[in-house]
Amino acid sequence: MTNECGTNRIAGCQFTLFPMSEDFVDVILSALEQVDTSKVWKETDDVSTCIRGKMVHVFDVANAIFLHAVKSGKHVAMSGTFSIGCPGDSEGHVYMDETNEPMNQQNVQEIQQKAGCKFALYPMGTEDYMEKITEQIDLSKEWGVKVTPTHYATRLDGEVKDIFSAMKESFAKVQTVVNHITMTFTISANSPSNQ
Amino acid sequence: MTNECGTNRIAGCQFTLFPMSEDFVDVILSALEQVDTSKVWKETDDVSTCIRGKMVHVFDVANAIFLHAVKSGKHVAMSGTFSIGCPGDSEGHVYMDETNEPMNQQNVQEIQQKAGCKFALYPMGTEDYMEKITEQIDLSKEWGVKVTPTHYATRLDGEVKDIFSAMKESFAKVQTVVNHITMTFTISANSPSNQ
Numbered sequence: 001m002t003n004e005c006g007t008n009r010i011a012g013c014q015f016t017l018f019p020m021s022e023d024f025v026d027v028i029l030s031a032l033e034q035v036d037t038s039k040v041w042k043e044t045d046d047v048s049t050c051i052r053g054k055m056v057h058v059f060d061v062a063n064a065i066f067l068h069a070v071k072s073g074k075h076v077a078m079s080g081t082f083s084i085g086c087p088g089d090s091e092g093h094v095y096m097d098e099t100n101e102p103m104n105q106q107n108v109q110e111i112q113q114k115a116g117c118k119f120a121l122y123p124m125g126t127e128d129y130m131e132k133i134t135e136q137i138d139l140s141k142e143w144g145v146k147v148t149p150t151h152y153a154t155r156l157d158g159e160v161k162d163i164f165s166a167m168k169e170s171f172a173k174v175q176t177v178v179n180h181i182t183m184t185f186t187i188s189a190n191s192p193s194n195q
Numbered sequence: 196m197t198n199e200c201g202t203n204r205i206a207g208c209q210f211t212l213f214p215m216s217e218d219f220v221d222v223i224l225s226a227l228e229q230v231d232t233s234k235v236w237k238e239t240d241d242v243s244t245c246i247r248g249k250m251v252h253v254f255d256v257a258n259a260i261f262l263h264a265v266k267s268g269k270h271v272a273m274s275g276t277f278s279i280g281c282p283g284d285s286e287g288h289v290y291m292d293e294t295n296e297p298m299n300q301q302n303v304q305e306i307q308q309k310a311g312c313k314f315a316l317y318p319m320g321t322e323d324y325m326e327k328i329t330e331q332i333d334l335s336k337e338w339g340v341k342v343t344p345t346h347y348a349t350r351l352d353g354e355v356k357d358i359f360s361a362m363k364e365s366f367a368k369v370q371t372v373v374n375h376i377t378m379t380f381t382i383s384a385n386s387p388s389n390q
Contacts, residue, residue: 014313014347016381018213018272025387043346046388047272047311048381050346077213077242079274081315081379083347087325116242118209120276122377127320130282151238151245152209152278152377182317182347184276184379186211186243192220193241 010093011055013062015080016048017069027076031068036103037061041095048080053095055084055172056102063164064104067111070160070189077188082171085124085180113160115189118153119167123178132174143169153184163187205288206250208257210275211243212264222271226263231298232256236290243275248290250279250367251297258359259299262306265355265384272383277366280319280375308355311389312382313348314362318373327369338364348379358382 019027040053040061051061062080070076083089123129143166145158156163171183214222235248235256246256257275265271278284318324338361340353351358366378 012347014345016213016272016274016383018211018215018274020213020215020217020219022216024215024270045311046386047313047350047383052346075219077211079211079213079381081347086347089346116240118242120377122317122319124317124319125322125324127322129319150209151247151284152207152276152281155242182315186274188211188242191241 008096009084010052010089010096011058011082011084012050012052012086012089013058013080013082014048014050015062015078017065018077018079019069020075020077027069027072027074031065034068034107035061035064036107039095039098039103041093052089052093054098054100055168056100057098058082059164059168060102060104063161064108066187067108067113067160070113070115071111073190075188075190075192077186079186080184082167082183082185083181084171084175087180108161113189114158115160115163115187116191117156117163117167117185117187118150119156119170119183119185120153121170121174122182122184123174124180124182126178129178132177160187160189203291204279205247205284205291206253206277206279207245207247207281207284208253208275208277209243209245210257210273212260213272213274214264215270215272222264222267222269226260229263229302230256230259231302234290234293234298236288247284247288249293249295250363251295252293253277254359254363255297255299258356259303261382262303262308262355265308265310266306268385270383270385270387272381274381275379277362277378277380278376279366279370282375303356308384309353310355310358310382310384311386312351312358312362312380313345314351314365314378314380315348316365316369317377317379318369319375319377321373324373327372355382355384
């Protein structure tokens with residue numbers, strides 16, 4: 001399940017986890033405890049968490065943190081931005097020496113969770129970015145998730161793992177034609193609107 | 196306080212409000228009830244809310260919704276993406292006929308609230324986007340908020356109104372040199388990490 005594209009460049013994700021409950025601190029800390037973050041650089045402050053490393057690990061960790069937070073059955077959302085090829089972030093980094101084996105496939109294997117997600121790809125520094133976005137959105141139809149266009153974003157509905165896989169593939173494929181890409185997302189599960 | 200730049204083009208913001216409490220539905224609905232959204236197109240689903248209209252109203256409504264949600268004293272965050280000049284969103288729109296007077300300056304006037312925010316500007320379709328981003332971040336130092344660079348974003352700390360003003364100015368100014376801009380943000384207030 002690893003994707004080799006982009007493995008020689010540092011990727012990152014700046015995200016925030018939002019458990020809509022009074023015990024949000026416990027939900028966040030408990031999720032973080034159950035996820036193996038040993039292959040990513042990680043920094044958290046009061047606004048967000050930033051993880052950086054190989055693309056495969058950045059997606060693996062983001063997916064696992066969300067799954068461990070939502071398995072409580074509470075309404076939890078996560079919002080953030082993936083980035084790769086940022087000119088300010090291209091220096092060598094110790095976490096780029098890690099192997100490509102994702103650390104959290106086992107510990108999320110049993111978690112089944114449906115979610116809705118809106119994501120948007122932003123290929124930077126290119127004039128024909130709209131064409132590149134459209135190509136990727138077409139591809140995502142094959143990924144086992146329902147794809148719906150919305151204003152400023154594309155909506156994905158399905159299993160959380162399939163949603164993160166679809167975003168990862170989309171993010172990886174656009175790298176074959178564009179150097180610097182950012183991708184925003186908001187994923188939400190157990191919303192009372194759906195019950 | 197209106198900014199004329201961009202008033203002839205439709206702007207938008209796709210955002211989600213995250214009250215970290217069991218009564219999150221009440222906090223969201225109560226905030227929405229107290230905000231005058233008559234000058235923007237608005238659509239909400241289980242993942243996010245999208246507002247579209249003149250730039251001045253999009254920022255006015257986003258700022259007011261966050262302020263009315265956080266005045267409860269609860270830990271509330273808001274995350275989203277502002278957009279203007281999106282090629283898929285350039286058609287004429289009934290909300291573009293509204294006057295430029297913001298509708299929520301009065302109803303938020305009394306609300307004092309400190310927050311932390313991370314935002315990132317993405318000028319699209321241009322090769323020298325990094326230079327354009329840096330110019331705006333330099334400017335934001337004058338806006339009464341503390342400005343700190345972080346990975347993939349710039350952090351702003353200060354009063355919520357000043358943070359939204361700084362983001363609006365930054366978003367407006369980069370439009371003088373770039374047509375399509377997106378700007379991501381996550382703003383957080385009353386975090387227990389700061390208490």
